[in-house]
Amino acid sequence: MKSEPDSQERGEQEPAPAAGLLASLRRLFGHGLELVQIRVEQISLEFEAEKLRLFSALIQSLLALLLAAAALGMLSLCLLLMTPETWRWLTALVLGLLYLALAWVCWRRAGRQLSQPGGAFAGTVAELGRDRNALEP
Secondary structure, three states, X not given: OOOOOOOOOOOOOOOOHHHHHHHHHHHHHHXXXXXXXXXXXXXXHHHHHHHHHHHXXXXXXXXXXXXXXXXXXXXXXXXXXXXXOOOHHHHHHHHHHHHHHHHHHHHHHHHHHHOOOOOOOHHHHHXXXXXXXXXXX
């Protein structure tokens, strides 16, 4: 007695629910890896921005120190040049105070750059928070 041919013998394939589930899991894993890659790239970009911000603050601080040293030199020179000749000491004093004021401005700018709100990686933290909220039921 010959039984009916199997569906595989007829060329038909039975739908395999496990294969569909496996494909879905692979796609989900692929999307998860893509999301991780995007977040790592974002962290890398924010790290570069943070590095540039710190380098700029360092340059401003060094400039402030250089101008403060120039102010100290000019104020010292002012004391040395305080001779009876008219206006020479006043000119050196004004220059020294000008350098001191410029050093103070640079110092304040460097401090303002270092105290920007949000801190390092604020964008990445916000994106990860949005990802977490999107995954919650």
